[in-house]
Amino acid sequence: MKLYPINAGNFKLDGGAMFGVVPKSLWQRSNPADANNMIDLTARCLLIEDGNRLILIDNGMGDKQSSKFFGYYYPWGNDSLENSLKQQGFQADDVTDVFLTHLHFDHCGGSITWNSDKTGYQTAFKNAHFWSNKNHWQWATQPNKREKASFLKENILPIEESGQLKFTNLPKTDLLKNSALGFDIFFANGHTEKQMIPIINYNGKTICFMADLLPTVGHLPLPYVMGYDTRPLLTLDEKEKFLNLAANNNYYLFLEHDAHNEIITVQHTEKGVRLKHIYKTNEIFN
Template identity: 60%
Template sequence: MKLYTIDTGFFKLDGGSMFGVVPKSLWQRTNPADERNLCTWTNRLLLIEDGRQLILIDTAIGDKQDEKFFSHYFLHGDATLDGSLAKYGFHRDDITDIILTHLHFDHCGGAIKRDGERLLPAFKNARFWSNEKHWEWAINPNPREKASFLRENILPIQESGQLHFVKEGESFSPNIDIRYAHGHTESMMLPQIQYRGKTILYMADLLPSVGHIPLPYVMGYDVRPLTTMDERQHYWNEIVENEYILFLEHDPTNACCTLDYTEKGVRLKEAFSLEDMFG
C-alpha cells in the first residue's frame, strides 16, 4: 500500500460560517480573514494505492460550474487534481474507486464533468461509493443544506451506473474501514486506513483544520451542532489514546496532525505532512 497527498488548490469561505458561534477575535488567530471576512481553505485529497485498487477520497469542487458560481468561492492556486495525479504517474482514468465522504459540492463537485450539454462522470473507470442514508439525505435535501447538495453533482453518478453503497458495519477493504459522523450532515463517512503500523483517520468536515480542534469550534454549516460536539468528544479521546494520525482536507497549511491532552482539553500535538511522517 502507498498513500499520496493530492492537492487541488485553494478557495475561500466566510470565516463566521466556518467557526459558528466562536468570536472572530478567537478564530482569526489561526485562520485570518481578508477584508470581506473570507478565510482561505484547501481541498486536499488522499489517494490510496492498494494492490489493484487506486482509491481517491473525495474529488474537490471541480470546474464544470458557471462563472457566477465560482465568483462566490474565489478558487486560486496552481495545484490541480490532474496535475497532482500526474506528479505520481497517475491519470484520472486509473482511478478504480472514489469514496465520497459526503455529497456537499466542495467534496464531490469534481466527480462530474460537463461534455457539451451532457454531465458525465469525470472518472470513467471508477466506482463511486456513498451510503444509502446519506444518498437519500442528499437527493431530498433540507432547506439548510439545499445549496450544498447540487443535483448536477449527484444524479449523474447514479445515472451512469457507477454508484455503489457502503454497508454500515462492513469494511471497505482489508486496510480501510469506514467510520461515521452525523452532526455535520447525515452519515458522513470517515475512511480509517491502516498504513505502516499507523492508523490514519480522514477527517472530512468533522475537523476541517487545526483551528477547529477545541470542541466548541463547530462550523455554522453543521445541521446538528450538539451532535458534532458529542462526536468530537468521543473521537478526540479515541484519537489521543490510540495515537491516530489525522488527515485534514481543508486546512490550508497543515496536511496531517496528531492530538494530545492538555490543561485546556484536547489540543494540537504536532502538524506535519504525509511525506514528513512516512518519507
Template identity: 70%
Template sequence: MTLYPIETGNFKLDGGAMFGVVPKTIWQRTNPADANNQIDIAARSLLIEEGNRLILVDTGMGQKQSEKFFSYYNRWGNHSVDASLQKLGFHRDDITDVFLTHLHFDHCGGCIQWNKDRTGYEPAFKNATFWTNEDHWLWATKPNAREKASFLKENLLPMQESGQLKFIERTSDTYQMLPELGFKVHFVDGHTDKQMLPHISYKGKELVFVADLLPTVGHIPLPYVMGYDTRPLLTLTEKEAFLNDAIANDYYLFFEHDAHNEICTLKATEKGARLNETFRFESIFG
C-alpha cells in the first residue's frame, strides 16, 4: 500500500461559523481571519494505491458550479485534482474507487462534472465506484432545512443514475472493517448523519482521515465545535471519545480542511487533549 495526499483546491469559510460559540478573540490565534472574517480552508483528499486499486478519499467541490456559487467561497491557490494526480503519474480515469466520508458539496462535488456539451452531468471518474452508506444517502437526498444548501442534487443524483454508486453494508455502529477497500471506518453523527472516518494502518502507524470531526488543529480543544454541525452536543461526546483514543493509540491525524497543517499528533494535558506535533506527510511517510 502507498498513500498520497491530494490537494483539490483551497477556499475560505466564515471563521465564526467554523468555530461556533468560541469567541473570535480566541479562535483567531490559530486560524487568523481576513477582512471578511473568513479563514483559510483546504480540500485535501487522500489517494490509496493498493494492488490494482486506486482509491480516492473525498474529491473536493469540483468545478461545475456557477461563478456566483464559487464567489461565496473565495477559492485561492492553484491546486486541483488533475494537477495533483498528474504529479504522481496518475490520471482521474485510473481511479477505481471514490470513498466519500459524507456528501456535503465540498467533499463530493468533484465526483460529478458537466458533460462535453454542458447539457447534463456525468461522473468525473468514469471507471470508479462511488462508496457511501445507505443511511447517509437517504439523509442527503431528503435533506433537512439546515443542511439543504450543502447537499446538492447535481452532486448526488448523477452518481446513482450512472450505476456507479454502491453502499457500504453497515455491521457496526462505531468501527467497521471494509475488506473491499482495505481499511476500517469510524462512524460519527454529530456533524451530519453517518459520516465515515477512514482508519488506515500504514508503515507501522495508524493514520486517521478526520474529515469534519476535526477540521483544523485549531479545533482540537473539546468545546471548539463548528456551527455547521447538526448535533453539536453529540459532536462533543464523539469528539471526546475520539481524542482519548487518538492519544491512547498514537493516532496520526490527517486533516482534510486545515490549509496549513497536513498531519498532527495529540497529547494529554490538564486541560484535555492538545496539539503535540504537526508534520508534513512526506516527513512521516515519505
C-alpha cells in the first residue's frame, strides 16, 4: 500500500463560523484571521494505492461553480485536484474508487464536471465507483434547511445518474470493521448524518482521515466545535471518544482542512487530549 496527499485547493471561511461559540480571542491563537475575519483552510485529500485499486478520499470543491460562488470562499494558492494527481503520477481515469466522507460541497464538488459543451454534467472519474452510505445519501438529497446550501444537487445527483454510486454497509454501533474498501470506518453524526472517518492500517501505523470531525489543530479542545455542525453536543461526545482512542493508540490524524498542519499525533494532558507532534505527510508516507 502507498499513500499520497492530494491538495484539491485552498480557500478561506469565517473564523467565527469555524469555531462556533468559542471567542475569537481564543481561536485566533491557533487560526489567525485576516481583516475580513477569514481563516486559511485547505482541501487535503488522500489517495490510496493498494494493489489494483486507487482510492481517492474526498475531492474538494471542484471547478464548475460560478466565479460568484467561489468569491464567497476566497480561493488562494495554485493547488488543484488535477495538478496534484499529476504530481503523484496519476490522472482521474486511473482512480477506481472515490470515497466521500460526506456530501458537503467542499468534500465532493470535484466528483462532477461539466460535459464538453457545458450542457450537462458528468463524473470526473469515469472508471470509479463513488462510495457513500444510504443514510447520508438520503440526508443530502432531502436536505434540512440548515444544510441545504452545503448540499448542491449538481454535485450529488449526477453520481447516482451515472450508475457509479455504491453504498457502504452501516455498522451496528459506530465502527464498521474491514469495509469493502480495505479500511475501517468510524461513523460520526454530530457534523452531519453518518459522516464517515476512514481508519487505515499503513506500515504498522494507524492513519485516520479526520474530515470534519477534527478540521484543524485548533479544534482539539472539546468545546471548539464548528458552527456548521448540526448536533454540536453530539460532536463533543464523538470527538472525546475518538481523541481518547487516538491518544491511547498513537493514531496519526490526517487533517483535511488545516492549511498549515498536515498530520498530528495527540496525548493526554491535565487539560484533556492535546497536540503531541506535527508531521509533514512525507515523514509518514515513506
